[in-house]
Amino acid sequence: MRQTTIRRRRFISASGPFLIHAGHGRAYADPAPPSVEIVASATLGQAASPSFQAEAFNMVGVFDIDWLLDPRFTRLLDNLAASPGAFGAVRFFGALNSGEKENVFPKSSGTVWRSPDEPIDFSVTMRALEALVTRRLIPFVGLTFFPSAVSPTPIQPPASFDNWQKMVQVFLDQSVQRFGAAEVGRWWLEVWNEPNMPPFWGGSFDQYLDLYRATSEAVQRSGYAVRIGGPVVAYMPDEGAGLVERFLDFLHREPAVKCDFISLHRKGIWTNQEAQPDLERSVAAARRTAQAALRIDAGRFRGMPIINNEADMKVAFNTPYESRMTEQFASWLMAQTIAYDQLNEAFDNAGFRFWAASDNANQQLIQEPFDGRRSIMTRLDGADDLAKVPVYGFYELLRLLQREHGTVQSQASTYPQSDLYHLATTSPEAVAAVFTLYPGDSAPDPAGRQVQFLLRDVPWKRVNIARFCIDARLSNAYTAAGRTMPVRTVDADMARRIRMAQELGVLEPIRRNVALPQGELRESFHLAGFATVLVWVTPFQTTPLGTPQWLQAETVGSNVVLRWTPNSEPWFYSYELQRHSPEPDTPLLSPMPLRAAAWVDRPLPGRHVYQLCAVSASGIRSETVMSQEVVVSP
Numbered sequence: 001m002r003q004t005t006i007r008r009r010r011f012i013s014a015s016g017p018f019l020i021h022a023g024h025g026r027a028y029a030d031p032a033p034p035s036v037e038i039v040a041s042a043t044l045g046q047a048a049s050p051s052f053q054a055e056a057f058n059m060v061g062v063f064d065i066d067w068l069l070d071p072r073f074t075r076l077l078d079n080l081a082a083s084p085g086a087f088g089a090v091r092f093f094g095a096l097n098s099g100e101k102e103n104v105f106p107k108s109s110g111t112v113w114r115s116p117d118e119p120i121d122f123s124v125t126m127r128a129l130e131a132l133v134t135r136r137l138i139p140f141v142g143l144t145f146f147p148s149a150v151s152p153t154p155i156q157p158p159a160s161f162d163n164w165q166k167m168v169q170v171f172l173d174q175s176v177q178r179f180g181a182a183e184v185g186r187w188w189l190e191v192w193n194e195p196n197m198p199p200f201w202g203g204s205f206d207q208y209l210d211l212y213r214a215t216s217e218a219v220q221r222s223g224y225a226v227r228i229g230g231p232v233v234a235y236m237p238d239e240g241a242g243l244v245e246r247f248l249d250f251l252h253r254e255p256a257v258k259c260d261f262i263s264l265h266r267k268g269i270w271t272n273q274e275a276q277p278d279l280e281r282s283v284a285a286a287r288r289t290a291q292a293a294l295r296i297d298a299g300r301f302r303g304m305p306i307i308n309n310e311a312d313m314k315v316a317f318n319t320p321y322e323s324r325m326t327e328q329f330a331s332w333l334m335a336q337t338i339a340y341d342q343l344n345e346a347f348d349n350a351g352f353r354f355w356a357a358s359d360n361a362n363q364q365l366i367q368e369p370f371d372g373r374r375s376i377m378t379r380l381d382g383a384d385d386l387a388k389v390p391v392y393g394f395y396e397l398l399r400l401l402q403r404e405h406g407t408v409q410s411q412a413s414t415y416p417q418s419d420l421y422h423l424a425t426t427s428p429e430a431v432a433a434v435f436t437l438y439p440g441d442s443a444p445d446p447a448g449r450q451v452q453f454l455l456r457d458v459p460w461k462r463v464n465i466a467r468f469c470i471d472a473r474l475s476n477a478y479t480a481a482g483r484t485m486p487v488r489t490v491d492a493d494m495a496r497r498i499r500m501a502q503e504l505g506v507l508e509p510i511r512r513n514v515a516l517p518q519g520e521l522r523e524s525f526h527l528a529g530f531a532t533v534l535v536w537v538t539p540f541q542t543t544p545l546g547t548p549q550w551l552q553a554e555t556v557g558s559n560v561v562l563r564w565t566p567n568s569e570p571w572f573y574s575y576e577l578q579r580h581s582p583e584p585d586t587p588l589l590s591p592m593p594l595r596a597a598a599w600v601d602r603p604l605p606g607r608h609v610y611q612l613c614a615v616s617a618s619g620i621r622s623e624t625v626m627s628q629e630v631v632v633s634p
Contacts, residue, residue, distance in 0.1 A: 033447040033526065036413050036420060038433075039454045050344045052405040052425050053353065054398045057337045059089035059140060060376060061310065061359030063317075066094060066101040068128040072363050072384040075561075076377055079386065081135035082598040084568045086395040090132055091140035091309055091357065093193055096167060097147045097154055098124040103364055104318050105199040106145040106154040113149035113167060120149075120170045126178050133179055140188040140309070142232075143168065143215060144200075156202035161214035168218040176224055184226055190263055190309075191215045191230040196243055205243060209250050216258040229261035232309075235285045236270055245292045252297040262289060262301075265310035268332070276441045277313035277323070277332060283339045286354050290347050303351035311336055311356040312374065318365050320372030322485045325478040329391035330470045331530040333358060335438035337398070338421040341405075360391065368486035370478055378477075380490045380498065385559060385600070387495075388502040393475040396504040396595050397434060397468060397534050402427035420449055420527070429538065429570035431455065436532040444529020453535060455521040460539035463514050464617040465521065466573070466593075467507040471531035474505035492558075492602055499600060503591050507533070510573060510593075512619050513540045538571055538617040545569055545614040545622040548597065553610060553627035559600050560630050562610055566597035573617040581608040605634040 060080070067073050068090075080087040094102065099111025113120045132139050145154035150163045158164065175184045195201040195208035212230050219228055231247040233240060244264055251259050266285035268277025286306055293301035313332050314321050323329060333356075340354040347354075358374075365373040369380055370389070377386040402425035415421045419440060424433040435451055437444065472479055480501035481487045481494060490498070507525060514521075523535055545567050552563040562577070574593030581603055589610075590599050601610075610627040 033445075033450045035450040035452060037452045037454070038413070038422060038435075039456065050348050050353075051403050052341060052401060052423070054085070054401055055088045056305075056340070056353065056355040057333070057357065058085075058087050058395055058398050059091055059309065059355075059357035060087065060361040061091040061357065062361045063092070063104065063359075063364070064094045064102045065092045065098050065125060065128045067364050068092065068131045069124070070101070070364070072379070072386065074131070075384050075386050076361060076363050077131060077135055077137070078563060079377065079388070079596065079598055080137060082563065082566055082596040083396060083399060084136070084566050085399040087137065089138040089140045089188070089357075090361065091142065091188075091190075091359070092128075093142040093144045095125050095141050096143060096171065097145045098122075098128065101364070109146065109148040109154050113147040113163075116149045116163060118149070120167060122171060122174050125171070126174060129175065129179070133183060138186055138188070140190065142190050142193050143228075144193050153202065155200055157207045157211060161211065164211070165214055165218035168215060169222055172219070172222045172224050172226065181224060184224065187226065188261065189219070189226055189228040190232055191228060193232055194234040194265065195231060196236070196239065197234045205246065209247070212250075213254065213257055220258055227260040229259055229263055229307075232263045232265065234270070235264045235266035235308075237274075240264065240266065240285060241288055241292070244289050245296065248293055248296045248301070252300060255300065259304075261305040261307055262293070263307045263309055264289060266308055267310060267312045267315050269314040278441045279332065279335055279339060279438060280440065282308055282311050282336060282356065283343070286340060286343055286356075287346075290343070290350065290352050290354075293352075294350055298350065301350075303353075305353045305355055307355040307357070308340075309355070309357045310359045312358050312360065317359060317362055317374035320485065321374075322372050324360075324372055324374055324391070325370050325378075325389055325485055326483075326530070327390045327470050327472055327476060327532070328530040329360075329389075330394040330475075331436045331438045331532050333391065333394045334397065334434060334436040334532050335415070335421040338423045338434075338436075339415060341423060342416070358391075368488065369490050370481055370484075371486035380495050381557065381559075385557070387477050387498050389478060390470055390476045392502070393470045393504045394532070397470070397532065399595075400430070400432050400468070400534055400536050401425045401434065402430055402432050427570070431458070431537040432534055434532065434534040435527055437527045437529055439529060446529075448526055448528040448531070451523075451525055451527050451533070453523040453525075455523075455535075455537065456519065458516050458519045458521055458537065461516060462540040463516055463521070464510060464512045464538045464540055464573075465514055465523075466510040466536045466617065467523070467525065468504055468534045468536065469507050469531065470504070471528055474507070475501075475503065477502040495602060500591050504593065504595050505591070506593065510617065512617070536617075540618050541571065541616075542618065542620055543571065543616070544620050545572055545616050547623040547625060548575070548612055548614055550612070550625060550627050553630050555630055555632055558632070559602050560608065560610075560632065562599045562601065562627070564597050564612060564625075567614045567622075569616070571616045571618065572614060574615045576613050576615055576621070578611040579603060579608055580611060581606055603632055605632045607631050
């Protein structure tokens with residue numbers, strides 16, 4: 001196989017640097033897919049590069065804070081907490097006008113502050129924040145919308161921002177009193193949402209700048225060390241760049257105004273003229289924002305995060321869109337992660353860090369199973385009986401990526417020269433290399449790619465190798481449900497198939513205790529369009545895992561909901577879950593691997609006890625624990 005000219009990078013990790021180069025094989029005249037060779041080497045070196053930050057990509061979004069207290073969101077948040085490291089933050093609106101649930105646009109002034117003569121009541125907001133903090137999820141707080149004591153409508157800016165500033169002060173006081181200054185200092189406070197879109201803002205952009213200035217003053221007077229940012233504009237093709245630059249210029253002219261991050265929304269499709277989700281639109285918006293920041297005030301904006309926190313494939317989260325149900329959404333987010341990670345390197349001298357997230361946890365919108373509305377889980381029987389759609393697996397893959405990394409740079413084999421995205425990461429505990437094939441604005445090549453991956457100078461003599469995959473077959477509940485949108489009826493048998501298919505799957509069973517006498521590992525796999533594969537290599541070791549402890553084993557309707565304390569060891573691979581009951585038992589109730597510390601079972605009526613243990617990548621099992629007895633009525 002011929003290899004093209006390459007450029008190499010070296011970087012430092014705790015276990016040494018990681019060298020990456022890649023080449024592109026010849027084109028085939030027959031139907032065989034084009035072949036791509038990627039070679040990686042883990043050796044010692046001196047140069048450093050920006051680290052890979054999974055927390056820049058593991059945030060999900062919810063429209064209204066009030067939904068966080070709804071039973072279907074309790075189940076959703078429990079799922080997020082069951083995979084530590086997969087999910088880091090939850091972004092939401094309505095913290096300042098909570099009290100009434102809203103689905104898509106702000107219509108209600110809420111119950112926080114009905115009249116200037118009444119006390120401010122943030123009880124609902126605080127309870128919703130607690131639902132996140134107790135699950136170790138960081139709140140990304142949209143400081144929205146106006147209660148009646150501030151403005152007659154939730155989106156119309158008032159003549160004076162005095163009451164707004166008073167409310168912001170009370171919100172910060174109560175948050176610090178409830179959660180502590182250190183915890184609130186981890187949060188992100190975003191001033192408003194899309195102040196260039198009439199459904200969210202009834203004033204001019206100059207009035208938005210007035211709001212931002214007033215918010216900055218209130219935050220600084222409070223004395224708390226918190227992060228605030230904006231302008232969170234809808235980055236439309238005709239005005240997005242201009243509005244971001246107006247905000248940057250505003251900060252340049254008023255250096256006393258506090259700003260800790262720049263945020264925007266650039267989706268793959270904003271207008272009817274943008275027919276297909278194009279990742280380059282999102283990447284170009286982030287790049288152009290960084291370039292504008294350097295041009296306007298390089299010193300002021302140095303090191304500032306640039307966050308596209310609605311970097312979705314398509315606008316209109318309440319409009320059904322089948323690609324949200326398929327493996328394409330996971331590939332979109334992984335390709336975007338890799339592209340934004342490369343921006344970190346391109347702008348490393350300025351210290352910029354690029355973040356991307358999806359507004360994709362809007363569980364309140366789901367009306368039928370797999371109905372194409374934007375959420376990482378769908379409903380099955382009832383509103384709070386949830387199953388994961390393939391994009392959920394993207395976050396599970398993030399959990400496996402390591403802190404230090406190298407990137408492929410070649411003429412033709414990988415992004416930005418092709419639609420094959422690749423990222424290799426390393427640490428003393430593991431090496432993880434991820435690959436996804438995301439076409440631009442054209443249909444994917446039916447042949448896909450054949451990837452030849454060579455990992456050299458592996459520091460461990462014996463290793464474990466797992467190849468996780470999200471494609472049309474694996475990690476795909478939508479395929480298990482028949483790949484039809486929506487699914488009108490989900491019976492008990494289909495629900496079981498969906499639950500078995502929803503978890504992050506592997507191309508073949510994990511290989512354990514594999515000898516690498518020469519320190520080289522060769523892998524070959526086919527990558528179809530919108531498929532994602534992550535190769536995870538860990539040292540073989542006999543260190544046991546911590547023993548899980550039961551959190552919940554109870555009947556909910558016809559289901560038994562099971563939750564336990566999650567394992568967070570870097571060598572954790574799977575849970576093994578069994579049921580003991582009068583009916584014949586299968587060897588394992590759950591798929592292998594089961595990465596999340598949660599499961600929903602639908603057994604026959606009777607008395608049931610569940611047995612659980614955790615399994616390491618090397619196959620070492622923790623101690624076994626038994627649940628309390630659960631009774632399922634006829």
